[in-house]
Amino acid sequence: MINIIGLGYIGLPTALMFAKNGIKVVGTDYNANLVKSLTEGRLTFEEDGLENLFQEALSNGIEFTTEYQKTHTYILAVPTPYIKESKKLDPRYVISAVNSVLEVCERGASIIIESTISPGTTDKYIRPEIEKRGYVLGEDVHLVHAPERIIPGNMIYELENNARTIGADNLEMAKKVKGLYANFCKAEIVVTDIRTAEMSKVIENTYRDINIAFANELAKICRTDNMDVYEIIRIANMHPRVNILQPGPGVGGHCISVDPWFLVGDYPDLTNLILTARKINDSMPRHVLGRIRDIMRDHGIRDISKVGLYGLTYKENVDDTRESPTLQLLERMDEHLAIGVKVFDPLIKERIVEHQFMYFEDFLNEIEILVVMVGHDHIKNNTDLIKDKLILDTKNICNLNSCYKL
Ligand code: SAJ
Numbered sequence: 001m002i003n004i005i006g007l008g009y010i011g012l013p014t015a016l017m018f019a020k021n022g023i024k025v026v027g028t029d030y031n032a033n034l035v036k037s038l039t040e041g042r043l044t045f046e047e048d049g050l051e052n053l054f055q056e057a058l059s060n061g062i063e064f065t066t067e068y069q070k071t072h073t074y075i076l077a078v079p080t081p082y083i084k085e086s087k088k089l090d091p092r093y094v095i096s097a098v099n100s101v102l103e104v105c106e107r108g109a110s111i112i113i114e115s116t117i118s119p120g121t122t123d124k125y126i127r128p129e130i131e132k133r134g135y136v137l138g139e140d141v142h143l144v145h146a147p148e149r150i151i152p153g154n155m156i157y158e159l160e161n162n163a164r165t166i167g168a169d170n171l172e173m174a175k176k177v178k179g180l181y182a183n184f185c186k187a188e189i190v191v192t193d194i195r196t197a198e199m200s201k202v203i204e205n206t207y208r209d210i211n212i213a214f215a216n217e218l219a220k221i222c223r224t225d226n227m228d229v230y231e232i233i234r235i236a237n238m239h240p241r242v243n244i245l246q247p248g249p250g251v252g253g254h255c256i257s258v259d260p261w262f263l264v265g266d267y268p269d270l271t272n273l274i275l276t277a278r279k280i281n282d283s284m285p286r287h288v289l290g291r292i293r294d295i296m297r298d299h300g301i302r303d304i305s306k307v308g309l310y311g312l313t314y315k316e317n318v319d320d321t322r323e324s325p326t327l328q329l330l331e332r333m334d335e336h337l338a339i340g341v342k343v344f345d346p347l348i349k350e351r352i353v354e355h356q357f358m359y360f361e362d363f364l365n366e367i368e369i370l371v372v373m374v375g376h377d378h379i380k381n382n383t384d385l386i387k388d389k390l391i392l393d394t395k396n397i398c399n400l401n402s403c404y405k406l
Pocket of ligand 1: 148150151152251252254255315316
């Protein structure tokens with residue numbers, strides 16, 4: 001039996017995937033409401049294909065609880081945020097989960113950490129916790145790092161088809177865990193040591209952050225001289241060795257906007273490029289605010305409540321608002337007393353900000369300038385409804401001539 005700890009965006013789909021493949025799984029989360037909801041057959045977030053997988057796992061007997069189970073295999077998918085002041089990883093949730101596992105686990109159990117952790121976290125924080133209790137690593141308990149790599153919006157496909165990394169202290173244990181993941185992962189599973197696994201995961205997200213920062217910097221350059229950044233990137237990308245990502249209103253989510261900070265926090269003298277990329281991406285909501293002001297000025301609009309932000313999530317077609325560029329923009333607007341801006345997101349069902357509308361038509365009736373912050377399919381399919389608005393399209397989703405771009 002596998003006990004999966006943390007039933008969020010990573011832990012839950014992973015648990016379901018094991019259960020689907022006939023493995024007995026118990027999912028544990030400290031959040032009793034979440035456990036209740038899952039036990040009653042209700043998912044708490046949406047993801048393509050998740051509902052079907054959930055139903056299949058339920059019929060295969062998956063269970064959810066707030067209690068840690070006595071077993072031989074644990075997978076930890078708990079949050080690993082960064083500390084804003086020091087920029088370093090905050091290991092407290094992983095440490096606490098490891099300790100709870102140690103309270104109940106069988107002798108010789110493996111603790112597999114899927115959460116993203118900065119290079120050296122296992123040595124610095126996890127091993128000492130285990131040794132402090134008198135356990136012998138590699139005998140009483142085994143540590144493995146198997147970083148998750150799945151992208152929200154395409155998680156189920158990527159669980160089966162993305163290559164994985166298994167970092168362990170010894171080859172035998174790594175092979176065992178590789179065999180476990182091979183139950184559903186059809187792609188290559190690379191075996192390495194723990195620190196290499198930690199570092200390779202963090203640099204994957206850092207690489208993407210830097211690439212997006214390059215696109216965002218290009219957008220700013222192109223803006224000053226009225227060049228079309230999207231066409232320029234499209235043409236440049238026709239080169240066989242160029243692959244520039246897309247500019248946007250900022251980088252959100254709990255991964256790409258967080259993980260590069262681990263490296264900046266741990267290697268402050270060696271991370272100029274990574275830090276600069278972070279700063280460029282974090283500057284994008286401010287850039288969007290400047291573009292809104294340009295449009296208001298050009299059209300003689302003084303009332304900020306005529307501006308509507310479309311999209312609250314951190315990216316298209318997900319219902320996750322963590323570190324979302326729109327929330328960052330709203331914060332910046334508050335600082336500039338630009339209060340009263342209207343907001344709408346078809347995927348966010350509860351009210352989380354002021355002046356948030358629940359119906360698209362009501363939202364459109366109130367505004368003159370529509371700022372597309374997120375390119376949900378919903379707006380792509382409804383461009384006819386927004387034709388009469390002034391549009392600032394930060395995601396390059398509409399090709400109306402009247403559209404303003406980043
Ligand atoms: N974004 C752009 N331009 C782009 C692509 C993305 O501005 O061309 C923005 C998005 O709008 C969003 C942010 O970047 O605000 C991050 O979105 P994302 O789709 O790039 O990535 P995440 O955070 O959803 O998932 C990433 C993935 N990492 C990589 O692709 C290297 C995923 O595979 C990881 O599993 C995940 O982080 C994670 O959990 O670490």
